[in-house]
Amino acid sequence: MIGAGYFDSHQLSKEILEVQKLTQAPFAVNLFTPNDIKYDKKQIEQMNTKLKPYREALGLSTPKNSTVKEKEKFEDAIEVIESLKVPIIAFTFGIPNQNIIKRLHNAGKILIGTATSVEEAVENENAGMDIVVAQGYEAGGHRGSFTTINGEFPLVGTLSLVPQIVDNVSIPVIAAGGIMDGRGLVASLALGAGAAQLGTAYLTTNESGADDKIKNEIIESSETDTILTNVFSGKLARGIMNEFVHNMNLYSKQVPPYPLQNQLTTQIRKSALEKGYTEWTHIWSGQSTRLADTVDAAQLTKNIINDAVKIINNK
Amino acid sequence: MIGAGYFDSHQLSKEILEVQKLTQAPFAVNLFTPNDIKYDKKQIEQMNTKLKPYREALGLSTPKNSTVKEKEKFEDAIEVIESLKVPIIAFTFGIPNQNIIKRLHNAGKILIGTATSVEEAVENENAGMDIVVAQGYEAGGHRGSFTTINGEFPLVGTLSLVPQIVDNVSIPVIAAGGIMDGRGLVASLALGAGAAQLGTAYLTTNESGADDKIKNEIIESSETDTILTNVFSGKLARGIMNEFVHNMNLYSKQVPPYPLQNQLTTQIRKSALEKGYTEWTHIWSGQSTRLADTVDAAQLTKNIINDAVKIINNK
Numbered sequence: 001m002i003g004a005g006y007f008d009s010h011q012l013s014k015e016i017l018e019v020q021k022l023t024q025a026p027f028a029v030n031l032f033t034p035n036d037i038k039y040d041k042k043q044i045e046q047m048n049t050k051l052k053p054y055r056e057a058l059g060l061s062t063p064k065n066s067t068v069k070e071k072e073k074f075e076d077a078i079e080v081i082e083s084l085k086v087p088i089i090a091f092t093f094g095i096p097n098q099n100i101i102k103r104l105h106n107a108g109k110i111l112i113g114t115a116t117s118v119e120e121a122v123e124n125e126n127a128g129m130d131i132v133v134a135q136g137y138e139a140g141g142h143r144g145s146f147t148t149i150n151g152e153f154p155l156v157g158t159l160s161l162v163p164q165i166v167d168n169v170s171i172p173v174i175a176a177g178g179i180m181d182g183r184g185l186v187a188s189l190a191l192g193a194g195a196a197q198l199g200t201a202y203l204t205t206n207e208s209g210a211d212d213k214i215k216n217e218i219i220e221s222s223e224t225d226t227i228l229t230n231v232f233s234g235k236l237a238r239g240i241m242n243e244f245v246h247n248m249n250l251y252s253k254q255v256p257p258y259p260l261q262n263q264l265t266t267q268i269r270k271s272a273l274e275k276g277y278t279e280w281t282h283i284w285s286g287q288s289t290r291l292a293d294t295v296d297a298a299q300l301t302k303n304i305i306n307d308a309v310k311i312i313n314n315k
Numbered sequence: 316m317i318g319a320g321y322f323d324s325h326q327l328s329k330e331i332l333e334v335q336k337l338t339q340a341p342f343a344v345n346l347f348t349p350n351d352i353k354y355d356k357k358q359i360e361q362m363n364t365k366l367k368p369y370r371e372a373l374g375l376s377t378p379k380n381s382t383v384k385e386k387e388k389f390e391d392a393i394e395v396i397e398s399l400k401v402p403i404i405a406f407t408f409g410i411p412n413q414n415i416i417k418r419l420h421n422a423g424k425i426l427i428g429t430a431t432s433v434e435e436a437v438e439n440e441n442a443g444m445d446i447v448v449a450q451g452y453e454a455g456g457h458r459g460s461f462t463t464i465n466g467e468f469p470l471v472g473t474l475s476l477v478p479q480i481v482d483n484v485s486i487p488v489i490a491a492g493g494i495m496d497g498r499g500l501v502a503s504l505a506l507g508a509g510a511a512q513l514g515t516a517y518l519t520t521n522e523s524g525a526d527d528k529i530k531n532e533i534i535e536s537s538e539t540d541t542i543l544t545n546v547f548s549g550k551l552a553r554g555i556m557n558e559f560v561h562n563m564n565l566y567s568k569q570v571p572p573y574p575l576q577n578q579l580t581t582q583i584r585k586s587a588l589e590k591g592y593t594e595w596t597h598i599w600s601g602q603s604t605r606l607a608d609t610v611d612a613a614q615l616t617k618n619i620i621n622d623a624v625k626i627i628n629n630k
Contacts, residue, residue, distance in 0.1 A: 117537075117539050118537060118538055118539075118605065136474065137452065137472050138474060149539045150561075154538075156453075156539060156602050157451060157453040157472035157492070157493055157602055158472055158474045159472065159473045159474040159492070159493045159494070160453040160492075160493035160538060160601065160602040160603045161602075163495075163496070163606060167605065167606075168605075177472070178474045178475035180478075183478050183505055183506050183507055184474065184478070186505035187501075187503075187505040188502075190498055190501035190502040190505055191498050191499070191502050222432075222433060222434070223432060223469075223475060223476065223479050224432050224434070224469045224470075224471060225464075246465075286475065287472055287475040288475045288478070288479060290433065290479045291478060291482075311505055
């Protein structure tokens, strides 16, 4: 799975071609479904005031007002995926419109949606998604939520969410959120999922592109060190608590929506990390930090399968 | 398991004798470990002002300042348990002191502690508990938390919490939180637990003492309808969102600690429920509401075991 939410079409092509050079096996690209957002310029100005101390400390200037081009970026990505014949496309942050779904289905693509509640899973099935990811509260980074209850995204734990989604859709379900090893995989299958999706587990592998300092922060954290916050990107995401989150959470209700806040904090996070200061950058992680390890990705996959087979055979 | 946290010694004796009349099998009593609390009288007065509209609407007067006698109640319960020869005692809200633990161990009792983080589980093991319940974020009602991180109780999902606790203690682990059926039981075993503990699943059974209106509210709810709140009891607990929770959450930081807030709201909740108004009473429930059903308790147990065996054999 290529996580392509932040890529422009050039980066996306490059990644796809690289994967195709390495394997004949099918793989997926994950895209952020663009959403309509509401904000006013004052919100941006106010946020820039709050971010000023960080920028000054890092020697950064206030970025120019960038225009939001999520829809164009999404359209470009769809074109790249079609022309390079990627067989599977996964969507997060919502369901693409029927034109896109029909176009991709006509091209023979398998489409995966993401749900953090039963309602979202049913909407994915009704829209024609072939598979749905049941993504629980434990998951690291941004979850795929696109509905709110009393103004908040769903916060349902994986063990609770998976069987309730399985009971209410007829398409296959992939469990996600807090799964790190063979135990989590077998638990997912027992709950009725057909497969499991692991994020944080592969983030700390040797092949992962994440900075070593980020990998270390995750590995040295405990299960109570993560928090849900919108201060990095404008969308709720789970990461390790640090100084930026602690300080900026005071303004969490004034944060401009994704992707605006994401753009406003990008330089701060990048610059802080380059200077080795992880307190001012995002450290996305699920809640199962104690199960994270630095291993080769292939070895991790083997371990997961071997452990799962052992658990199943011991029963 | 007799949930005896709210019982005086008379009620507890009665329940134990009733269970002993019905079965020769071993059973447990669950007790609230008493904690030292800090509060001032002004806090109580202010809360009484906030609660006044509810009391007036229900024709209730402000209750007299009740003295906190949790420690005496706990001591009395221990004596009843010893004299009536209950074999297993489970503790929540903390670990009892070493005098109690040694006294109960010398009497041959099996002691179960409750943990909502790895740290709490390790503390339980170090204190001499024989078994520990790993209670995840999805759990209904009060969880057993007794440590805080940045002023908040641990909020770790069951699927993430169980294997991390299993890896860090050598005593047996019981999984709890969101488990309702054979799927949840098999998932718990796959995660490394030796057993599973179910609360909400039995709350809606025909034999349960819960009011039918409460059972119906749970069964008709969806997985996103529960919320964590301290407004009923002064301690964080999960229940179905309703008017009282919504309105009183505005004052959640001013709520007096358990058991004070519990005493202040008891008459309101009782009276509202008697009048059929569930919007002003607690409806404790875990997140797996869609899996709740009205069945006989014995049938539920059979279903869970049969389904678990089927899942294990199909693999």
